[in-house]
Amino acid sequence: MSVYIIAVFGVLMVFAAVYAIYSRNILSAIIASGVISLLASIIYILLAAPDVAMTEAAIGSGLTTVVFLLALKRINRLRGTEEEDVDA
Amino acid sequence: MTLGTVIGFALILIGVWGMLTRSNLIKIIIGFSIIDTGIHLVIVSIGYLPGRTAPIIDGAVDKARAGLEVVDPIPSALVLTAIVIGLAITALMLTYAVGMFREKKSLNIGDYKELKW
Amino acid sequence: MQDLELIGGLLSVVGAVFLLLAAIGIIRMPDVYNRMQAGTKATTLGSILFLLGIGLANPDWLGKILLLVLFIVFTNPISSHVLARAAHHRGIPLAEGSVRDCLSDDEAGEEGGCE
Amino acid sequence: MKKLSGRLLLFAFLLAIWLLLSAPFSREELIAGAIVSALISLFPFGSIPIFSEMRLTPKALIWGIAYLFVFLFELLKSNLDVAFRVLHPKLPIHPGIVKVKTKLNSRMGRLALANSITLTPGTITVETKDEYFYIHWIDVRARNIEETTRNIVSKFERYLEVIFG
Amino acid sequence: MANQLFYIATAIALLAVVVAFLRLLKGPDPTDRVVALDGMTITSISIITAAAFFLGRVIYIDVAMVYALVSFLGVVAIARFIERGL
Amino acid sequence: MLRRIFAAFAVVLLAMALLPFITEIHPFQELSPVARHYAEKGPDELGGANLVTSVIVTYRGLDTLGEVTVLFIATAGVGFLLRRDERDEEESAAAAGTDESGSAGNSPRPASELLMSGSMLLFPLLMLFGVYIFLHGHLTPGGGFQGGVVIASAMLLVMLSRVSLHLNHTVLGLVESLSGFSYVVIGVVGLVLAGGFLDNRILPLGELGNLLSAGAIPVIYSLVGLKVGTELTNILETMKSEEEL
Numbered sequence: 001m002s003v004y005i006i007a008v009f010g011v012l013m014v015f016a017a018v019y020a021i022y023s024r025n026i027l028s029a030i031i032a033s034g035v036i037s038l039l040a041s042i043i044y045i046l047l048a049a050p051d052v053a054m055t056e057a058a059i060g061s062g063l064t065t066v067v068f069l070l071a072l073k074r075i076n077r078l079r080g081t082e083e084e085d086v087d088a
Numbered sequence: 089m090t091l092g093t094v095i096g097f098a099l100i101l102i103g104v105w106g107m108l109t110r111s112n113l114i115k116i117i118i119g120f121s122i123i124d125t126g127i128h129l130v131i132v133s134i135g136y137l138p139g140r141t142a143p144i145i146d147g148a149v150d151k152a153r154a155g156l157e158v159v160d161p162i163p164s165a166l167v168l169t170a171i172v173i174g175l176a177i178t179a180l181m182l183t184y185a186v187g188m189f190r191e192k193k194s195l196n197i198g199d200y201k202e203l204k205w
Numbered sequence: 206m207q208d209l210e211l212i213g214g215l216l217s218v219v220g221a222v223f224l225l226l227a228a229i230g231i232i233r234m235p236d237v238y239n240r241m242q243a244g245t246k247a248t249t250l251g252s253i254l255f256l257l258g259i260g261l262a263n264p265d266w267l268g269k270i271l272l273l274v275l276f277i278v279f280t281n282p283i284s285s286h287v288l289a290r291a292a293h294h295r296g297i298p299l300a301e302g303s304v305r306d307c308l309s310d311d312e313a314g315e316e317g318g319c320e
Numbered sequence: 321m322k323k324l325s326g327r328l329l330l331f332a333f334l335l336a337i338w339l340l341l342s343a344p345f346s347r348e349e350l351i352a353g354a355i356v357s358a359l360i361s362l363f364p365f366g367s368i369p370i371f372s373e374m375r376l377t378p379k380a381l382i383w384g385i386a387y388l389f390v391f392l393f394e395l396l397k398s399n400l401d402v403a404f405r406v407l408h409p410k411l412p413i414h415p416g417i418v419k420v421k422t423k424l425n426s427r428m429g430r431l432a433l434a435n436s437i438t439l440t441p442g443t444i445t446v447e448t449k450d451e452y453f454y455i456h457w458i459d460v461r462a463r464n465i466e467e468t469t470r471n472i473v474s475k476f477e478r479y480l481e482v483i484f485g
Numbered sequence: 486m487a488n489q490l491f492y493i494a495t496a497i498a499l500l501a502v503v504v505a506f507l508r509l510l511k512g513p514d515p516t517d518r519v520v521a522l523d524g525m526t527i528t529s530i531s532i533i534t535a536a537a538f539f540l541g542r543v544i545y546i547d548v549a550m551v552y553a554l555v556s557f558l559g560v561v562a563i564a565r566f567i568e569r570g571l
Numbered sequence: 572m573l574r575r576i577f578a579a580f581a582v583v584l585l586a587m588a589l590l591p592f593i594t595e596i597h598p599f600q601e602l603s604p605v606a607r608h609y610a611e612k613g614p615d616e617l618g619g620a621n622l623v624t625s626v627i628v629t630y631r632g633l634d635t636l637g638e639v640t641v642l643f644i645a646t647a648g649v650g651f652l653l654r655r656d657e658r659d660e661e662e663s664a665a666a667a668g669t670d671e672s673g674s675a676g677n678s679p680r681p682a683s684e685l686l687m688s689g690s691m692l693l694f695p696l697l698m699l700f701g702v703y704i705f706l707h708g709h710l711t712p713g714g715g716f717q718g719g720v721v722i723a724s725a726m727l728l729v730m731l732s733r734v735s736l737h738l739n740h741t742v743l744g745l746v747e748s749l750s751g752f753s754y755v756v757i758g759v760v761g762l763v764l765a766g767g768f769l770d771n772r773i774l775p776l777g778e779l780g781n782l783l784s785a786g787a788i789p790v791i792y793s794l795v796g797l798k799v800g801t802e803l804t805n806i807l808e809t810m811k812s813e814e815e816l
Binding site: 547 | 700731
């Protein structure tokens with residue numbers, strides 16, 4: 001069972017990674033990179049590494065996303081425009 | 089050849105491709121974090137032994153047979169610290185990106201020509 | 206003992222079916238608000254049933270599973286409320302065929318229909 | 321006095337959660353949990369007011385349990401309703417944002433009401449303004465504010481009014 | 486028998502994650518993607534708990550709790566960013 | 572176009588270099604000798620049920636010290652770069668006059684009432700959960716780093732729900748330096764009283780699986796948790812704060 005779950009989530013991770021690279025919208029790319037981390041943490045559980053899974057869930061998808069968003073907000077403030085997410 | 093390593097390598101290659109071809113600074117940093125995740129996945133899945141369980145001894149694992157029932161704890165420990173450092177590095181890189189944007193009002197890597205020769 | 210496990214299994218399957226329905230709702234619905242209706246809310250009941258099923262099959266874990274359920278019930282509505290508010294503030298229009306939008310009317314200062 | 325009861329309630333709440341988390345009960349866990357809960361409930365971040373608003377009378381407790389069942393029933397009913405709408409090939413929805421009025425004043429009560437509304441599929445609280453809630457409703461059946469209030473809010477409000485005030 | 490039921494339930498939940506993921510790819514607005522993310526994570530919590538059941542380790546439920554908490558925070562942060570309140 | 576060709580070339584090269592890893596490394600059937608020692612002797616030697624924790628805190632304690640140092644330096648870097656930023660911004664804003672302040676829509680939108688009440692309700696719960704994670708680091712998954720991250724998340728929730736919140740940098744810095752200092756002191760005490768740096772056998776080992784076991788590991792991990800929590804809160808607060816300084 002766990003092999004199938006890993007396979008499905010692995011394929012989803014690859015799709016999300018390609019999407020994160022090619023998306024025109026930076027906010028969407030950040031969301032996709034958060035999804036990669038969330039899926040990775042499930043795979044870590046199935047690979048018998050719960051400590052790593054917990055760290056990845058907490059840091060990879062929570063704080064990293066927030067740090068990206070804060071940086072993006074600063075850049076938008078400097079740019080002075082209202083469009084927050086267009087790929088420049 | 090295990091599934092985890094294959095996925096990890098695929099992520100590393102996608103991340104490298106993204107870092108090399110994208111020109112937006114934030115996209116490059118996202119590519120970096122994808123590489124990061126891929127490397128962690130590879131290391132953890134190298135430490136995994138099929139059919140064994142997590143290296144935490146409680147009711148489900150017999151202490152005397154621990155050497156035969158648990159997976160390798162060392163890769164977990166390494167990856168755990170690497171993830172925390174990855175966050176700090178990402179924050180630092182983003183801070184630099186903000187600083188670079190302040191200088192040139194652009195996130196496009198092509199606009200930074202000072203180091204080209 | 207065996208019966209309890211069987212009931213738990215059935216409960217889990219029902220929960221999983223609700224989760225699947227929620228996902229289909231996310232795909233089929235026409236705009237953000239309706240996707241939220243189908244998506245993040247049907248998942249609540251689905252995951253509650255799924256988790257309780259596992260808790261029934263394994264009664265030692267029931268305490269932690271109840272805590273997890275409590276956590277989901279606390280956090281899930283807040284996140285979808287904040288998201289709906291953000292979507293409305295961003296100005297995402299309601300889907301075609303929507304009946305009315307009192308909030309936009311009130312913000313625009315139009316008196317009338319919503320009393 | 322009021323503040324003290326809020327702190328005590330918070331302390332009891334945290335201790336109960338600690339004991340649930342560290343599942344096999346032992347004396348060490350109890351002592352550690354008591355120390356940690358006491359420290360957090362003394363922490364100077366304003367979570368106290370929201371706890372001091374709760375009523376701790378037997379009547380509120382009984383109505384609380386009754387509310388739980390009412391809520392679960394509503395949850396099930398509206399889930400089936402939304403599931404039917406999702407599966408129906410024509411997608412029979414008439415969405416819209418309506419306005420309802422609530423009588424609840426305490427923050428805890430408003431939070432519980434809004435969360436109950438949001439948790440039952442078919443309705444999401446989009447915005448709150450004073451005594452009005454703006455609610456996205458998947459199947460707008462009523463036009464004016466009294467009818468929408470009767471349709472959406474009243475079934476929960478009766479109980480929450482007793483519990484939180 | 487009962488175990489098979491749990492396998493079926495997990496498979497259905499897996500399918501639900503895949504279906505929700507399609508909406509994440511499809512978009513059109515970031516808000517839609519966040520909705521898909523929210524649905525995916527709540528479904529994933531169930532899958533983690535099912536994995537804990539199959540592997541017989543209660544400790545994995547702690548991970549599910551952190552996962553639930555963090556997905557909530559992530560969604561709130563993105564929503565606050567969208568409404569310019571961060 | 573040329574750039575894409577070069578990039579494709581690099582990726583193919585990398586793939587070829589990595590291919591042996593995929594095809595030739597077979598999954599191990601046995602633990603390596605070191606891991607075997609950790610798994611078999613670890614519970615008796617150190618008394619920790621979670622072997623990953625034992626490895627991080629004691630067997631590889633020096634690595635962890637290095638990591639905490641890297642985290643500290645990164646925090647300092649973020650703080651330094653952004654502080655300088657803000658001074659520049661103030662100067663340029665003062666020079667340019669009303670350029671920035673003219674747009675009133677720039678101030679962040681206040682959070683909804685429900686989010687505020689919800690964060691009041693959830694904040695103590697999250698703090699409790701963070702403390703639980705780092706106090707039980709030797710028994711269940713988790714530990715100082717994860718617990719610290721959860722505490723930082725609790726702070727983040729408050730930051731998200733109250734726009735005009737000012738966290739006191741002095742207090743944060745004080746907690747951070749005190750816990751970092753005590754961490755090193757405990758490490759040196761281990762060097763003097765027991766086998767080596769960060770050795771946990773300076774306190775009685777207790778019985779495997781109890782809360783009060785594994786010697787000094789809970790103490791060390793609590794300190795790490797406090798340090799990481801305040802450090803990450805500091806990063807978030809610095810990146811969030813705008814013109815407050």
